[in-house]
Amino acid sequence: xxxxxxxxxxxxxxxxxxxxxxxxxxxxxxxxxxxxxxxxxxxxxxxxxxxxxxxxxxxxxxxxxxxxxxxxxxxxxxxxxxxxxxxxxxxxxxxxxxxxxxxxxxxxxxxxxxxxxxxxxxxxxxxxxxxxxxxxxxxxxxxxxxxxxxxxxxxxxxxxxxxxxxxxxxxxxxxxxxxxxxxxxxxxxxxxxxxxxxxxxxxxxxxxxxxxxxxxxxx
Amino acid sequence: xxxxxxxxxxxxxxxxxxxxxxxxxxxxxxxxxxxxxxxxxxxxxxxxxxxxxxxxxxxxxxxxxxxxxxxxxxxxxxxxxxxxxxxxxxxxxxxxxxxxxxxxxxxxxxxxxxxxxxxxxxxxxxxxxxxxxxxxxxxxxxxxxxxxxxxxxxxxxxxxxxxxxxxxxxxxxxxxxxxxxxxxxxxxxxxxxxxxxxxxxxxxxxxxxxxxxxxxxxxxxxxxxxxxxxxxxxxxxxxx
Numbered sequence: 001x002x003x004x005x006x007x008x009x010x011x012x013x014x015x016x017x018x019x020x021x022x023x024x025x026x027x028x029x030x031x032x033x034x035x036x037x038x039x040x041x042x043x044x045x046x047x048x049x050x051x052x053x054x055x056x057x058x059x060x061x062x063x064x065x066x067x068x069x070x071x072x073x074x075x076x077x078x079x080x081x082x083x084x085x086x087x088x089x090x091x092x093x094x095x096x097x098x099x100x101x102x103x104x105x106x107x108x109x110x111x112x113x114x115x116x117x118x119x120x121x122x123x124x125x126x127x128x129x130x131x132x133x134x135x136x137x138x139x140x141x142x143x144x145x146x147x148x149x150x151x152x153x154x155x156x157x158x159x160x161x162x163x164x165x166x167x168x169x170x171x172x173x174x175x176x177x178x179x180x181x182x183x184x185x186x187x188x189x190x191x192x193x194x195x196x197x198x199x200x201x202x203x204x205x206x207x208x209x210x211x212x213x214x215x216x217x218x219x
Numbered sequence: 220x221x222x223x224x225x226x227x228x229x230x231x232x233x234x235x236x237x238x239x240x241x242x243x244x245x246x247x248x249x250x251x252x253x254x255x256x257x258x259x260x261x262x263x264x265x266x267x268x269x270x271x272x273x274x275x276x277x278x279x280x281x282x283x284x285x286x287x288x289x290x291x292x293x294x295x296x297x298x299x300x301x302x303x304x305x306x307x308x309x310x311x312x313x314x315x316x317x318x319x320x321x322x323x324x325x326x327x328x329x330x331x332x333x334x335x336x337x338x339x340x341x342x343x344x345x346x347x348x349x350x351x352x353x354x355x356x357x358x359x360x361x362x363x364x365x366x367x368x369x370x371x372x373x374x375x376x377x378x379x380x381x382x383x384x385x386x387x388x389x390x391x392x393x394x395x396x397x398x399x400x401x402x403x404x405x406x407x408x409x410x411x412x413x414x415x416x417x418x419x420x421x422x423x424x425x426x427x428x429x430x431x432x433x434x435x436x437x438x439x440x441x442x443x444x445x446x447x448x449x450x451x452x453x454x455x456x457x458x459x
Contacts, residue, residue: 001254001257003258006254010250011359011360013246013250014355014356014359015356017243017246017247018352018353018355018356019356020239021239021243021305021352022349022352022353024235024236024239025236025305025306025345025349025352026345026349028232028236028301028341028345029338029341029342029345031232032229032232032334032337032338032341033338035228036222036334036337036338037334038222038333038334038335038337038338039335039338040335040336040338040339040342041335041339044319044322044323044335044339045319045339045342045343045346047318047319047322048315048318048319048322048323048339048340048342048343049318049343049346049347050318050322051314051315051317051318051319051321051322052311052314052315052318052343052347053346053347056311056315056347056348056350057347057350059351060348060350060351060354061350061351061354063351064351064354064355064358064359064362065358065362066384066387066388068355068358068359068362068363069362069363069366069380069381069384070381070384070385073359073363074247074250074251075247076355076359077247077355077356077359078243078244078247080306080351080352080354080355081240081243081305081306081352082240082243082244082304082305082306083303083305083306083308084279084283084303084308086388086392087279087282087308088276088279088280088283090388091275091440092272092275092276094385095271095275095440096268096271096272099268099271099436099437099439100264100268103378104381105366105370105377105378105381107254107258108255108258108260110251111251111252111254111255111258111260111265112255112265112268114247114248114250114251115248115251115252115255115265115268115269115272116268116272117247117272118244118245118247118248118251119244119248119268119269119272119273119276120272120273120275120276121240121243121244122241122244122245122248122273123272123273123276123277123280124276124279124280124283124304125237125240125241125244125304127276127277127280127281127283127284128280128283128284128287128300128303128304129237129300129304131281131284131287132284132287132296132300135287135288135291135296138284139288142281142284142285142288143288146452147452148455149408149451149452149454149455149456150448150449150451150452151281151282151285151448152409152451153408153409153412153447153448153451154278154279154282154444154448155392155395155396155409156396156409156410156412156413156416156447156451157278157412157413157416157443157444157445157447157448157451158279158416158440158444159389159392159393159396159413159416160393160412160413160414160415160416160417160420160443160447161416161417161419161420161439161440161443161444161447162389162440163389163392163393163413163417164416164417164420164421165420165424166382166385166386166389167386167389170382170386173379173382173383173386174386174389174390177386177387177390177391178390178393178394180390180394181390181391181393181394181395182393182394182397184394185394185395185396185397185398186397186398186400186401189398189399189401191395191398192395192398192399193310195391195392195395196310198391198394198395199387199388199391199392200387201387201391202386202387202388202389202390202391202394203383203384203386203387203388204387205387205390206383206384206386206387206390207380207383207384207387209383210379210380210382210383211376214375214376214379219379
């Protein structure tokens with residue numbers, strides 16, 4: 001099969017799966033309302049949405065623009081249904097492409113990224129399922145104060161290892177966005193809760209810096 | 220009708236959603252694997268990608284499970300199980316539940332007993348996160364078209380653009396690690412953990428490149444993550 005046909009088919013299947021997923025997602029509240037005969041007042045849903053939608057709809061839009069070029073076709077359709085992009089799917093796909101020495105945007109990159117995201121989605125779903133079913137047994141372990149620091153520090157543990165690989169390869173590219181973000185977070189610590197919005201800010205700074213260095217033949 | 224957020228009906232709904240997610244993931248996995256074989260990619264490498272991605276996923280997945288646990292005290296188990304297996308994440312679901320509960324004047328410290336409150340929260344959780352899923356089939360081709368035209372004009376810049384975007388993400392998350400340094404030494408713990416993880420990765424890099432420990436390449440990231448998490452367990456009681 002020609003790679004363009006494969007790509008077209010991936011879009012075709014991706015769209016079918018995604019629109020079906022949207023239907024499945026919406027059927028959850030619909031089935032709750034029908035089964036319990038408990039349709040909520042419009043205003044309570046509207047007020048609840050008002051508290052989260054402006055931020056999360058913006059973040060959602062930004063995430064699509066930022067992450068789909070890194071992920072590729074199949075994994076984008078999958079990752080935006082199965083979620084946990086920044087803390088799991090994107091690093092997993094990038095790491096898999098890195099160790100296989102393939103680039104995002106190539107067919108090999110597309111395949112490796114899709115395999116990584118699909119595997120990650122399956123394993124996550126199985127772990128959450130097993131954990132949910134065994135929650136009685138696992139709760140003391142998961143709530144253990146001894147292990148709390150490990151889970152509190154999962155992002156530094158992930159981005160330390162991932163960051164050193166990419167920063168060492170793209171040192172000139174990394175300096176400006178890194179310094180900007182460190183100064184920003186030290187100055188306004190409360191932004192830690194809105195890191196999703198700052199990802200594209202970092203990306204724009206990084207792209208502008210890359211363009212400048214590229215134009216001056218420095219990278 | 221009496222309402223129980225852990226009812227059999229809600230578990231059935233959850234199982235249906237989970238089966239759908241698994242089916243979609245398996246579909247894309249098999250399709251990509253077959254295509255890899257078809258274009259002559261090394262089958263061993265494809266299999267290693269599966270194994271290393273699975274191992275890498277374990278620690279973050281357990282952390283997601285903690286999110287299920289957090290939400291289950293208020294919402295029962297089936298709904299958090301559904302939400303955190305699909306596009307939702309604890310950073311979104313908790314504010315969504317809190318926002319709706321406060322709009323309805325309900326405390327989030329007790330398990331929900333009112334089905335209308337429960338359905339309102341379910342709607343907010345669903346509608347609040349849906350755009351990112353919907354936007355992919357709408358925008359993906361256009362975004363890729365834009366990238367292809369950039370790459371066709373200048374392939375090196377096209378590659379740099381992707382690297383720069385990824386660097387933007389890494390810089391935001393690494394910057395966030397510094398958010399609490401004004402809280403004294405305990406605020407530095409995430410930074411120590413990050414540097415420990417980076418140092419472990421540097422050691423792995425040396426082992427791979429100098430001592431040719433090739434198998435380590437596929438498992439370096441999960442090893443560094445777990446090592447740094449263990450380091451956090453050791454240093455936190457000492458520093459705090």
